[in-house]
Amino acid sequence: MGRDVIIACDFNSKEEVINFLGKFKEEKPFVKIGMELFYAEGPEIVRTIKQMGHKIFLDLKLHDIPNTVKKAMSVLSGLDVDMCNVHAAGTKAMMQAAIEGLTREDGTRPLLIAVTQLTSTSEEVMQQELWIDKPIDQTVMHYAKNTMEAGLDGVVCSPLEAGKVHEVCGDKFLAITPGVRFADGDVGDQKRVTTPAKAKELGALNTHFANASGLYNTNHYTTAYDMAMIARGCYNNASFVSIDSTADAYVIPATNMSAQRTIRHRHKMLKGRAYYYEYCKGGKTGYTDESQNTLVTFAEKDGMRLICVVFKEATDEIRYVDTRTLFDWGFANFQKSTTTGSQLGAMFSNDNYYNSAVFSTLSLNFGLNASFITIPNKSSLSNVSMTVDDNYDMTNENGVMTTHLKFLYNDNTVGTTTLNISAAGTDTGSLLPYINNDVSSSYKPKTCIRINIWILVGIGAVILFIIYIIEERARRKRQRRHYNRRRRRL
Numbered sequence: 001m002g003r004d005v006i007i008a009c010d011f012n013s014k015e016e017v018i019n020f021l022g023k024f025k026e027e028k029p030f031v032k033i034g035m036e037l038f039y040a041e042g043p044e045i046v047r048t049i050k051q052m053g054h055k056i057f058l059d060l061k062l063h064d065i066p067n068t069v070k071k072a073m074s075v076l077s078g079l080d081v082d083m084c085n086v087h088a089a090g091t092k093a094m095m096q097a098a099i100e101g102l103t104r105e106d107g108t109r110p111l112l113i114a115v116t117q118l119t120s121t122s123e124e125v126m127q128q129e130l131w132i133d134k135p136i137d138q139t140v141m142h143y144a145k146n147t148m149e150a151g152l153d154g155v156v157c158s159p160l161e162a163g164k165v166h167e168v169c170g171d172k173f174l175a176i177t178p179g180v181r182f183a184d185g186d187v188g189d190q191k192r193v194t195t196p197a198k199a200k201e202l203g204a205l206n207t208h209f210a211n212a213s214g215l216y217n218t219n220h221y222t223t224a225y226d227m228a229m230i231a232r233g234c235y236n237n238a239s240f241v242s243i244d245s246t247a248d249a250y251v252i253p254a255t256n257m258s259a260q261r262t263i264r265h266r267h268k269m270l271k272g273r274a275y276y277y278e279y280c281k282g283g284k285t286g287y288t289d290e291s292q293n294t295l296v297t298f299a300e301k302d303g304m305r306l307i308c309v310v311f312k313e314a315t316d317e318i319r320y321v322d323t324r325t326l327f328d329w330g331f332a333n334f335q336k337s338t339t340t341g342s343q344l345g346a347m348f349s350n351d352n353y354y355n356s357a358v359f360s361t362l363s364l365n366f367g368l369n370a371s372f373i374t375i376p377n378k379s380s381l382s383n384v385s386m387t388v389d390d391n392y393d394m395t396n397e398n399g400v401m402t403t404h405l406k407f408l409y410n411d412n413t414v415g416t417t418t419l420n421i422s423a424a425g426t427d428t429g430s431l432l433p434y435i436n437n438d439v440s441s442s443y444k445p446k447t448c449i450r451i452n453i454w455i456l457v458g459i460g461a462v463i464l465f466i467i468y469i470i471e472e473r474a475r476r477k478r479q480r481r482h483y484n485r486r487r488r489r490l
Contacts, residue, residue, distance in 0.1 A: 006057055006176070008032045012040045014048065021052060028053040030082075035060060046079045055082040057176075061115055063087035066097035073101030081110050085156060088114035088143035095150035113176055115156040116143040135218045141168050148173055163207070216290045224309040231283075231296050231307050244282030244298075247271050268320055269297060275320035279327065295319045299327050304336040304374060335377050337384075373407045373415030384409050 007029045011017045017037060031054050037045060038060065049056055058081040062069050069086060076084055086098050095114060103109040117126065117140055126132045132139055144155045144165050154174020157165055162175040207222040207230075214220075234240050243250055247270035254260040267273070269280040283297035293313040299306050308326050313319035375384060385408045407415040 006030045006032050008034065009037055009049075010034060012036050014041045014045055017045070017049070021049065021054065028055075030055040030057065032057040032059050043079055046081060050080055057081070057083040057085075059085060061085055061087055062098065063090045064094070066091075066094045069094050070097040070101035073098045077102045077104055077109060083111040083113065085113045085115055088116050088147050088155065092146055092150040095147060095152055099151055111153045111174070113154040113156055113174055114143070114147040114150075114152055116140040116147075117157075137164065137219055141165070144169050144173075214286060214288070216288050224311060227296055227309045228307045231298065231309070235281075235298050235305065235307065241281060241298075244284075245270070247273065267295075267297070268316075269323065275317075275324070277324055277327065279331070293319045295323055297323050297327075299331075301331050302336070303372075304331070304334070306330045306334075306374075333377055334374050337373050337375055337381055373409075375409050375414060379409065384414065 009017045009020065009031050011020065021031070031049060033046060033049065033056060038058070046056060046058065058076060058079070060076075062072055062084075063086060064072075069090065073084070084102070086095055088095070095112075099109070099112060102112055117136060122136075126136055126139070134142070140155075140157055141164060144157070145168060147155050148169045154176060155165060155169075156176045158177065162177050165175045166173065207226040234244075244265070247265055249262050249264045252261040252263065265282075266285050267280070267283045268275045269277040270282070277299065279299040279301045281298040281300050283295060286294035286296075291312060293316055295308075295310050295313070297308045299308070306327060308323050308330075310319050310322050310326075313322065373384065375381075386405050387408060403419050405417050405419045406413050407417075
């Protein structure tokens with residue numbers, strides 16, 4: 001189901017939900033029917049909304065003994081919903097019974113997911129009232145693993161836990177995230193919520209911030225890679241770099257909300273500090289009793305930028321010494337290379353097939369923004385491959401198709417750039433199949449051929465004619481043999 005947005009139809013009458021869904025004239029969103037609406041209007045409301053062209057998530061959260069759940073699911077299966085759910089706390093046996101009941105005679109069934117912990121449940125409530133003494137994130141992951149092992153398609157979890165669920169159960173395992181609110185929206189009785197933008201971000205990272213201070217919390221975690229990605233975003237902000245590279249005190253002017261403030265940079269690799277490193281452009285220190293000494297640092301030499309992240313260093317000195325050592329190794333063993341549009345043009349040569357007089361008169365124009373990649377010193381661009389970024393949504397405006405290319409070295413992404421493709425009088429969206437993971441830095445164009453349908457018909461007719469000739473000759477030989485045998489008998 002990809003990244004569908006599911007709209008909750010939290011109404012208590014058929015009239016209200018019909019009026020609401022009637023506002024969608026062209027696009028038909030995926031909708032959720034919960035207990036309130038289903039109990040008020042019964043199964044008929046499901047049939048009505050289905051006839052309007054909507055996909056339906058029937059959110060009834062079944063939780064009972066396996067046999068009862070199995071029979072209930074067999075009834076729901078007949079309503080032609082697209083997805084329904086159970087409580088993961090009902091055990092693997094109950095979830096497996098739910099699948100059996102949901103599966104139709106032809107082997108098809110709706111998607112089935114399981115609720116891990118309600119987003120209205122906080123860790124405090126879970127421990128004090130439910131007597132579950134494990135941290136809530138560990139409990140959610142345990143339920144998610146049970147759900148996957150039972151054969152279900154995914155789980156319902158908080159958006160704060162979606163990324164961890166994908167890490168534990170794989171990217172194809174669904175993570176349905178209620179508790180998504182706009183920044184100014186009412187959270188009601190929900191505890192584990194976030195904004196849509198943050199939910200999307202957290203769904204792709206192995207990071208969960210439980211507080212803004214960075215102080216220790218069992219639900220506060222990250223990785224060195226994630227910190228490097230966050231740091232890269234900061235480093236791409238010119239204002240941030242300007243402030244962060246200031247070794248002296250930085251004065252924040254007064255505003256209508258606060259008086260003038262002075263902040264002092266504690267990073268000791270900046271000019272005039274104890275561990276001065278001439279290529280250092282800034283960074284951030286960190287310390288807690290549990291995490292020990294941590295450090296994120298930016299550095300730039302000869303136009304090549306590097307980011308270094310060190311965790312759990314024993315002393316303040318060691319984190320700076322290790323950071324310098326890693327930077328020196330990086331600058332000594334890697335190089336900055338530039339990719340250009342001319343390289344891509346060589347890969348998709350129009351002379352190959354796009355301008356072929358026999359197969360097509362299509363002429364393509366490729367535009368590639370210059371991009372910088374970092375590769376080992378002993379390598380060259382011939383060791384770098386290119387692929388269309390599958391995670392980037394392709395756009396097609398004014399006859400120009402825009403997508404992203406990824407540059408790969410040993411299957412690791414070392415750079416990205418924007419690719420623009422245009423073809424006069426042609427729907428460029430149809431060109432995507434010709435520009436896929438077969439693209440490589442060897443600059444050998446993909447040999448797919450756009451064959452005219454009439455050519456295919458002509459070739460087919462020739463083949464059928466040849467088959468007819470062969471069959472006719474064989475038939476005549478059989479007749480002659482039969483005639484000769486009769487003559488000999490006479």
